[in-house]
Amino acid sequence: MSTALNDYTASYSALALPGQDLPWLQQLRADAYTQFASDGFPSPREEEWRYTNVSALEKKAFTPLLAAARAVDADFIKSYQLADAYSLVLVDGYFSAELSLLADLPDTVQILSMADALQTCPEQVAVYFGKAVTSNEHGFIAFNNAWFTDGVFVHIPALCVLDKPIQCLHIVTQDGGLATTRNLLVLAENAAAQWLETFVGADVGYLSAAVTEAFVGQNSELTVYKVQCESAKAYHFGGLYIQQARDARCTHHNFAFGGLLARSDIHTDLDQAAECELNGLYLGVKRQHLDNHTRINHLKPYGISRETYKGVLDGRARGVFQGRVIVAEDAQLTDSQMNNRNLLLSADAEADTKPQLEIYADDVKCGHGVTVGQLEEKSVFYLQSRGVDEETARNMLTFAFANEMVDKVNLPLLKTLLVQLVLQHFPQNSYVD
Amino acid sequence: MLSIKDLTVNVNDKKILKGINLEVKAGKIHAIMGPNGSGKSTLSHILSGKSGYEVTGGSVTYQGKDLLEMPPEIRAREGVFLAFQYPVEIPGVSNVYLLKAALNAVRKHNGLDEVDAMDFLTLVKAKVKALEMDEKFLYRAVNEGFSGGEKKRNEILQMAMLEPKLCILDETDSGLDIDALKIVADGVNSLRSPDRSFIMVTHYQRLLDYIKPDFVHVLAHGQIIKSGGPELALELEEKGYGWLEEAAA
Numbered sequence: 001m002s003t004a005l006n007d008y009t010a011s012y013s014a015l016a017l018p019g020q021d022l023p024w025l026q027q028l029r030a031d032a033y034t035q036f037a038s039d040g041f042p043s044p045r046e047e048e049w050r051y052t053n054v055s056a057l058e059k060k061a062f063t064p065l066l067a068a069a070r071a072v073d074a075d076f077i078k079s080y081q082l083a084d085a086y087s088l089v090l091v092d093g094y095f096s097a098e099l100s101l102l103a104d105l106p107d108t109v110q111i112l113s114m115a116d117a118l119q120t121c122p123e124q125v126a127v128y129f130g131k132a133v134t135s136n137e138h139g140f141i142a143f144n145n146a147w148f149t150d151g152v153f154v155h156i157p158a159l160c161v162l163d164k165p166i167q168c169l170h171i172v173t174q175d176g177g178l179a180t181t182r183n184l185l186v187l188a189e190n191a192a193a194q195w196l197e198t199f200v201g202a203d204v205g206y207l208s209a210a211v212t213e214a215f216v217g218q219n220s221e222l223t224v225y226k227v228q229c230e231s232a233k234a235y236h237f238g239g240l241y242i243q244q245a246r247d248a249r250c251t252h253h254n255f256a257f258g259g260l261l262a263r264s265d266i267h268t269d270l271d272q273a274a275e276c277e278l279n280g281l282y283l284g285v286k287r288q289h290l291d292n293h294t295r296i297n298h299l300k301p302y303g304i305s306r307e308t309y310k311g312v313l314d315g316r317a318r319g320v321f322q323g324r325v326i327v328a329e330d331a332q333l334t335d336s337q338m339n340n341r342n343l344l345l346s347a348d349a350e351a352d353t354k355p356q357l358e359i360y361a362d363d364v365k366c367g368h369g370v371t372v373g374q375l376e377e378k379s380v381f382y383l384q385s386r387g388v389d390e391e392t393a394r395n396m397l398t399f400a401f402a403n404e405m406v407d408k409v410n411l412p413l414l415k416t417l418l419v420q421l422v423l424q425h426f427p428q429n430s431y432v433d
Numbered sequence: 434m435l436s437i438k439d440l441t442v443n444v445n446d447k448k449i450l451k452g453i454n455l456e457v458k459a460g461k462i463h464a465i466m467g468p469n470g471s472g473k474s475t476l477s478h479i480l481s482g483k484s485g486y487e488v489t490g491g492s493v494t495y496q497g498k499d500l501l502e503m504p505p506e507i508r509a510r511e512g513v514f515l516a517f518q519y520p521v522e523i524p525g526v527s528n529v530y531l532l533k534a535a536l537n538a539v540r541k542h543n544g545l546d547e548v549d550a551m552d553f554l555t556l557v558k559a560k561v562k563a564l565e566m567d568e569k570f571l572y573r574a575v576n577e578g579f580s581g582g583e584k585k586r587n588e589i590l591q592m593a594m595l596e597p598k599l600c601i602l603d604e605t606d607s608g609l610d611i612d613a614l615k616i617v618a619d620g621v622n623s624l625r626s627p628d629r630s631f632i633m634v635t636h637y638q639r640l641l642d643y644i645k646p647d648f649v650h651v652l653a654h655g656q657i658i659k660s661g662g663p664e665l666a667l668e669l670e671e672k673g674y675g676w677l678e679e680a681a682a
Contacts, residue, residue, distance in 0.1 A: 386538075386595070390506065
């Protein structure tokens with residue numbers, strides 16, 4: 001065992017983790033623990049982590065937080081909580097019934113904490129748990145498997161079209177704290193739902209390590225919004241692993257604004273004629289490091305994938321985009337397009353972009369494009385020639401570049417919040433539409 | 434209105450304009466014609482304040498002020514408008530937003546209140562109609578996906594909204610079919626007024642059939658080699674530029 005990991009492993013046995021009485025989960029946790037204790041967090045030697053070094057997490061250990069009633073600033077939560085949504089709140093890694101708002105939830109829809117689900121419907125959880133991602137993926141998954149304290153379990157039955165989005169709001173309150181959560185999201189056939197995950201925290205250093213597995217049933221439709229607004233000192237790992245059944249549609253909007261170091265994994269496996277659209281916007285300032293890793297796995301014929309990621313990087317910020325598209329031998333007539341565009345606002349900002357197409361089928365349409373650049377001077381001049389001063393022109397163009405991704409959001413209240421967050425991120429912006 | 438004296442300009446140490454003299458009085462239309470590479474576009478860029486040009490000598494006075502000292506946005510607010518040869522596409526910024534931001538910047542500079550949202554829409558819709566444009570263009574991103582003719586019409590729309598004092602049309606006629614040319618020319622003609630001047634840069638005489646200039650200047654090798662009235666354009670149409678270039682050489 002690496003001594004640097006002692007700080008994590010030493011406190012492990014003291015944690016009252018849910019599902020202790022379930023042999024399958026105990027085995028899964030034990031295997032994951034052994035793997036993590038030996039290998040630790042991912043290393044830049046791993047190809048899919050080559051641009052992101054998380055060794056700081058081993059040098060400065062974060063302490064798993066125990067379930068406790070903690071005062072949470074209600075106004076702070078409200079500023080991120082979407083009105084008109086089913087709202088789930090996870091505080092320091094534990095579901096908070098009192099902060100969550102589940103009134104009017106249709107009887108057929110199950111939304112409960114992961115700890116409750118492991119008590120009341122463990123067979124249901126067992127069908128899905130660990131089926132979209134395993135510890136073999138990388139150290140954060142092993143860590144999450146072993147350490148997760150709570151999370152939510154959502155089941156949308158067949159033919160149910162949920163009227164309101166479900167928001168899962170993660171909040172970490174303690175300096176040096178560690179919040180490890182695990183969600184399971186299941187849509188049966190011909191269902192539709194919108195899932196919004198928001199990550200926030202107090203203005204302290206902490207580690208949020210969240211994993212969500214999502215199963216989108218045949219001909220179902222899932223729209224996911226991820227809004228990552230962790231504190232400027234926080235470390236964030238958030239992984240979403242999706243299984244799309246035949247004809248299932250999934251759209252993901254990934255907004256990475258916060259954190260000192262933040263990594264998102266969005267991986268999806270597509271069955272026949274499944275479609276996915278992955279959109280992302282990462283805005284980095286100061287010394288932020290924002291890594292977005294996507295994997296689209298076309299397993300069967302007729303799949304469609306569209307991916308657009310944009311980054312705006314200022315100061316000494318570093319943005320990483322790794323987009324992997326795999327087209328299996330069986331996945332003929334796949335149609336896939338990937339695009340990553342980066343705007344560097346300072347000489348010290350950096351963008352690392354790595355599109356990867358792995359095509360094993362012979363009759364497919366796949367394309368990708370990548371750009372890294374500055375604002376176009378001819379655009380700045382064009383606006384100036386119409387009377388707009390240079391600074392406003394630059395802000396207008398920067399905002400317009402980012403806002404293209406916000407514009408794809410279909411929830412008006414969320415869109416308003418995102419516009420505010422984009423403007424806050426570049427405080428010199430005076431431009432508001 | 435505008436007085437250019439002995440203006441010399443370099444681009445990357447290469448002399449492009451070699452002593453330009455031009456007086457533009459209020460209400461007059463000047464056509465500047467010349468073969469490709471004669472320095473026509475450089476002249477319009479210099480007047481609008483585009484970077485990348487080095488003024489090595491001479492002066493440009495606009496309404497008694499040193500134009501070359503002003504940043505591009507101040508020139509625009511003072512009433513200088515360049516209709517671009519190649520209008521720029523600005524994804525994510527809607528046409529209507531830019532028009533409003535531009536109009537308010539100009540109004541503020543001139544001590545006027547920002548225009549009220551309703552008045553603005555009434556105004557812009559009237560101008561759009563006059564240019565036979567679809568109102569939908571207002572809500573699309575600036576020039577994005579516009580055809581060549583639509584882009585040029587959009588330039589004239591911006592000009593009509595900002596009501597500048599000195600309009601510089603940089604090859605506004607290039608790439609336009611005859612119907613689009615007529616619409617653009619009608620737009621320009623409707624803006625003619627005793628206190629508004631135009632400099633039309635073109636290398637086709639065709640535009641001058643629709644917008645009658647008061648003066649025609651021939652620019653070649655960075656100098657104005659001949660000036661005259663509208664009849665000069667007809668002579669150029671007949672004989673081309675060759676005879677003038679030879680005479681100047």
